[in-house]
Structure formats: C-alpha cells, structure tokens
Amino acid sequence: MADLADKLNRPLLDAAGVVAGDRVLDLASGAGEPALSAARRVGGAGLVVGSDLVPGMLGGAVRRAATETAPPLFTAADMTSLPFANGAFDRVTCRFGVMFVPDTLAALRDVRRVLRAGGRAAFMVWGPLAGNGLFADIGAAVAARLGEDHSLAPLFRFAAPGSLAAAMSEAGFGTVTESDLTPVRKAPADQPFWRAALDMSFGHRLGGLPANERAALESDIAARFAAQAVDGVVPVPAHVRIIVGQ
Numbered sequence: 576m577a578d579l580a581d582k583l584n585r586p587l588l589d590a591a592g593v594v595a596g597d598r599v600l601d602l603a604s605g606a607g608e609p610a611l612s613a614a615r616r617v618g619g620a621g622l623v624v625g626s627d628l629v630p631g632m633l634g635g636a637v638r639r640a641a642t643e644t645a646p647p648l649f650t651a652a653d654m655t656s657l658p659f660a661n662g663a664f665d666r667v668t669c670r671f672g673v674m675f676v677p678d679t680l681a682a683l684r685d686v687r688r689v690l691r692a693g694g695r696a697a698f699m700v701w702g703p704l705a706g707n708g709l710f711a712d713i714g715a716a717v718a719a720r721l722g723e724d725h726s727l728a729p730l731f732r733f734a735a736p737g738s739l740a741a742a743m744s745e746a747g748f749g750t751v752t753e754s755d756l757t758p759v760r761k762a763p764a765d766q767p768f769w770r771a772a773l774d775m776s777f778g779h780r781l782g783g784l785p786a787n788e789r790a791a792l793e794s795d796i797a798a799r800f801a802a803q804a805v806d807g808v809v810p811v812p813a814h815v816r817i818i819v820g821q
C-alpha cells in the first residue's frame with residue numbers, strides 16, 4: 576500500500592478538514608494510517624489518537640511512530656463503544672475499517688458523540704470490486720483454483736453509492752457528502768505486491784492448503800499481474816469512496 580498511501584491519506588485528511596492544531600481520532604488504525612499522516616499535519620500543537628479493536632494490530636503502528644517528531648498516541652478501542660468523552664475531538668478519520676463493524680449505526684452514533692459540535696468525520700471505503708484490480712484479480716484466481724468464495728464481500732460492504740452516507744444520516748449527521756477517487760497504483764512487476772492482500776483476504780482458506788497448491792495459486796496470481804506489466808510496472812487501478820459527515 577505504500578505507494579498508494581499519499582494518494583489515499585491526503586484526500587481523506589482534506590475531506591475531514593484536518594489542519595494544524597486539531598484533535599483527531601483515527602479509528603481502526605491497524606498498521607497506523609492515516610493516524611501517522613494526520614499527526615504530521617496537526618503538528619505538536621494538535622493531538623492524534625490512533626485506535627483499533629485489536630491491540631496486537633497496533634504493534635506496527637507504535638513501531639512506525641517511534642521515528643516521528645510529534646507521534647500519534649495509540650490505544651485499543653472498539654468504535655462502537657469509544658472510551659472518550661463527549662466532544663473530545665475536532666475530526667474523526669477511518670480508512671478501510673467501518674465495513675468490518677457489524678453494528679454500523681452504533682459506531683456512527685458513538686463517533687458523533689465524541690465529535691465536538693461542528694466537527695467532522697470522514698470514512699474511506701472500497702468502491703466496487705470491478706474497479707479494484709488487486710482484489711479483482713486475486714479473487715478471480717482464488718475462485719478458479721478453489722471454487723466460488725465470498726471472503727471479499729465484507730471489504731465491499733459499502734461499495735454501493737450512498738450506502739454508508741444513508742447510515743450516517745440515520746446516525747444523526749447533519750450534512751453528509753461523498754466523493755469517489757480512482758487512483759492507480761504503480762506496483763513493481765518483479766515483486767509479490769499482491770501477497771499481503773491475498774493473506775489478509777483469504778488466509779483462513781489458504782492455511783490448510785498443501786504447499787504445492789498454494790504455490791500454484793500464487794503462480795496464477797503472479798501470471799495475471801505479469802500480463803498487465805509495462806516496463807516492469809503493473810498499473811493497478813483502485814476505486815475508493817470518501818464519505819464525510821458534519
């Protein structure tokens with residue numbers, strides 16, 4: 576994701592209206608983004624709290640923050656029951672996290688609660704699978720080898736335009752807007768840039784797979800992407816959506 580990071584984080588932070596001095600809560604921070612980018616933007620006068628349901632997910636985020644001059648604070652938190660005071664934050668951000676929360680409304684209501692009046696929350700979700708070449712090709716290769724599979728469905732839970740926006744309105748956000756981004760990732764053709772996404776999405780199925788079958792699947796995936804390479808670079812299209820609530 577590294578080469579995509581700026582193309583995703585900057586528009587998300589812009590949409591949330593994050594500026595120097597803000598108090599920002601990042602939900603489902605995982606390995607640390609966009610909390611780390613937000614911390615650079617708010618600077619020493621601001622405060623960024625990065626959070627995730629799974630404390631172990633934050634280990635990498637804490638390590639990456641060690642080299643920052645004004646690092647975020649990281650803490651475990653379930654976004655449906657946030658351990659923060661009412662109105663504690665100016666901005667809330669969340670990149671690719673809200674789709675994994677079964678009780679979306681509970682999460683969105685609690686996000687409203689911790690935002691100050693006039694504050695803003697911005698969520699980034701995946702657009703349709705067809706526009707996301709990484710997942711589309713991995714999913715097609717897995718389906719061809721292992722049969723039909725619904726493991727990618729949670730990622731694309733809010734792919735339909737307006738679906739998360741409707742939930743935000745229901746949760747009480749006054750003004751809700753959404754916009755689409757279609758960045759193209761430049762992936763190195765000679766590296767297995769797709770492996771992390773394969774493990775993240777299909778690890779539960781691949782765990783019991785004999786080594787030779789896993790190798791055959793990986794070689795199918797590598798061949799699919801190699802066929803798209805131009806001068807050693809695979810252009811991998813992505814389609815994401817940013818939904819903002821005030």
Ligand SMILES: C[S@@+](CC[C@H](N)C(=O)[O-])C[C@H]1O[C@@H](n2cnc3c(N)ncnc32)[C@H](O)[C@@H]1O
Binds near residue numbers: 603607608629
């Ligand atoms: C795909 S990762 C996104 C990580 C990071 N924001 C990024 O974009 O790279 C999704 C994260 O959502 C977290 N998550 C799932 N349910 C959650 C919840 N109820 N509250 C907070 N985080 C949650 C997971 O632990 C995981 O780290």
